[in-house]
Amino acid sequence: MAESKIPYKINLSENEIPKAWHNVRADMKTAHRPMLHPGTLQPVTPDDLRPVFCDRLVAQELNDKDRFIEIPGPVLDFYRMYRPSPLVRAYFLEKALDTPARIYYKYEGGNTSGSHKLNSAIAQAYYAKEQGLKGVTTETGAGQWGTALSMACGYFGLDCRVYMVKVSSEQKPYRKAVMETYGATVTPSPSGTTQIGRKMLADDPDTTGSLGCAISEAVEAAVSTEGYRYVLGSVLNQVLLHQSIVGLEAKAALEKYGESPDILIGCAGGGSNLGGLMAPFMGDRLAGRKAPRFIAVEPASCPSMTRGRFAYDFCDTGKVTPLAKMYTLGSAFIPASNHAGGLRYHGMSPILSQLYHDGYLDEARAVGQLGVFEAAKLFAKVEGLLPAPESAHAIRVAIDEALKCRESGEAKTILFGLTGTGYFDMAAYMQHNDGTMEDYVPTDADLARGFAGLPEVAAE
Numbered sequence: 291m292a293e294s295k296i297p298y299k300i301n302l303s304e305n306e307i308p309k310a311w312h313n314v315r316a317d318m319k320t321a322h323r324p325m326l327h328p329g330t331l332q333p334v335t336p337d338d339l340r341p342v343f344c345d346r347l348v349a350q351e352l353n354d355k356d357r358f359i360e361i362p363g364p365v366l367d368f369y370r371m372y373r374p375s376p377l378v379r380a381y382f383l384e385k386a387l388d389t390p391a392r393i394y395y396k397y398e399g400g401n402t403s404g405s406h407k408l409n410s411a412i413a414q415a416y417y418a419k420e421q422g423l424k425g426v427t428t429e430t431g432a433g434q435w436g437t438a439l440s441m442a443c444g445y446f447g448l449d450c451r452v453y454m455v456k457v458s459s460e461q462k463p464y465r466k467a468v469m470e471t472y473g474a475t476v477t478p479s480p481s482g483t484t485q486i487g488r489k490m491l492a493d494d495p496d497t498t499g500s501l502g503c504a505i506s507e508a509v510e511a512a513v514s515t516e517g518y519r520y521v522l523g524s525v526l527n528q529v530l531l532h533q534s535i536v537g538l539e540a541k542a543a544l545e546k547y548g549e550s551p552d553i554l555i556g557c558a559g560g561g562s563n564l565g566g567l568m569a570p571f572m573g574d575r576l577a578g579r580k581a582p583r584f585i586a587v588e589p590a591s592c593p594s595m596t597r598g599r600f601a602y603d604f605c606d607t608g609k610v611t612p613l614a615k616m617y618t619l620g621s622a623f624i625p626a627s628n629h630a631g632g633l634r635y636h637g638m639s640p641i642l643s644q645l646y647h648d649g650y651l652d653e654a655r656a657v658g659q660l661g662v663f664e665a666a667k668l669f670a671k672v673e674g675l676l677p678a679p680e681s682a683h684a685i686r687v688a689i690d691e692a693l694k695c696r697e698s699g700e701a702k703t704i705l706f707g708l709t710g711t712g713y714f715d716m717a718a719y720m721q722h723n724d725g726t727m728e729d730y731v732p733t734d735a736d737l738a739r740g741f742a743g744l745p746e747v748a749a750e
């Protein structure tokens with residue numbers, strides 16, 4: 291390795307942090323379908339969205355014209371505290387796999403929140419502050435988004451109210467503690483603090499909660515509290531926009547060494563890290579230039595792209611949010627608790643959904659939990675970095691693709707997103723260590739229950 295031309299870490303300098311985000315919607319051939327108002331089922335207007343989201347984010351959400359959107363100075367300043375994030379050549383993984391493939395990963399787990407979610411949290415908190423709001427509400431599943439948002443709100447002096455899926459708040463007390471340390475209020479969901487939460491509890495007092503339900507509570511709390519707006523950590527167009535910083539940095543770093551990926555891999559929960567990593571590369575594809583093969587990886591337990599429907603659906607269980615056209619398992623689908631908490635969402639980013647539907651996002655692949663943890667542990671041993679279970683979905687497929695190269699002798703270049711650290715997921719690693727972890731795959735009958743709840747929308 292010492293004599294290799296390409297270093298283990300390709301570092302960009304601070305001045306090379308991109309100054310603008312890449313809005314992939316401006317590149318897309320098919321405009322994705324408009325969001326629909328939950329009451330009227332008509333396309334939403336900016337006025338419909340402004341009670342929920344702050345004004346500048348509404349504009350970003352609906353913007354399909356501007357390819358580049360300038361990053362505000364205070365957001366760039368914050369980015370400088372933890373970016374550029376490292377782009378690493380996984381020499382030791384390549385060696386362990388005895389593959390001719392060249393493997394790179396972009397590591398987003400090096401900040402205190404432990405994941406890429408901080409990239410959007412800081413932007414969303416900034417726009418809320420700029421508008422003079424008092425605070426924001428949100429939900430968190432595994433806890434990463436709530437942690438990132440609490441850091442961002444702590445920095446800008448905004449109040450932060452987090453509805454945390456009940457099962458996660460019980461399993462991850464340290465996540466909760468970090469959020470509270472940064473000044474956030476954390477409420478396990480469903481809770482008695484909202485109408486929707488009280489209804490959920492009345493219907494099923496033992497419910498462990500779901501992301502969709504926590505979203506409903508957070509939206510209700512935002513629209514019924516003066517000076518508050520709701521923010522979301524994935525799925526939305528604005529979040530993919532902010533996450534494009536990941537792809538822009540990765541592309542700039544690779545280009546320094548004349549590298550361009552043949553395969554680009556990301557785990558997909560709501561689609562934000564993959565959407566961000568692939569944005570500039572997808573721009574190339576949509577403009578007819580050379581581009582990688584894109585692979586989205588999801589858990590077999592929550593297979594929205596591989597087994598879901600491309601349909602209009604609510605983004606939450608309580609049906610208070612606008613409807614989006616996306617790959618979905620139905621907003622009533624509650625995935626079995628598994629350890630890739632950040633990947634347990636019933637739907638998928640409308641941008642990724644449309645690109646997948648149109649064949650630009652080449653493949654979605656569902657992987658089982660046991661195989662994911664085997665990949666995670668191999669990676670931890672040879673690359674010296676303990677990955678988040680979510681990220682390990684991408685590692686699994688990167689390894690599988692590299693093993694194919696070993697068979698074929700092709701020296702492909704593989705780039706994947708390593709979205710986070712595994713430090714807060716030791717309960718999952720403990721289960722894998724003691725052999726009690728299982729692979730869970732929903733049956734067709736399980737999925738049919740989710741599909742039965744899909745709204746009927748005439749205007750498809």
Ligand SMILES: *Cc1c(COP(=O)(O)O)cnc(C)c1O
Nearest residue numbers: 524559560561562563632680710
């Ligand atoms: C939230 C999260 C994900 C999944 O979310 P996306 O919006 O699909 O990127 C993946 N990895 C980590 C570490 C996360 O926290």
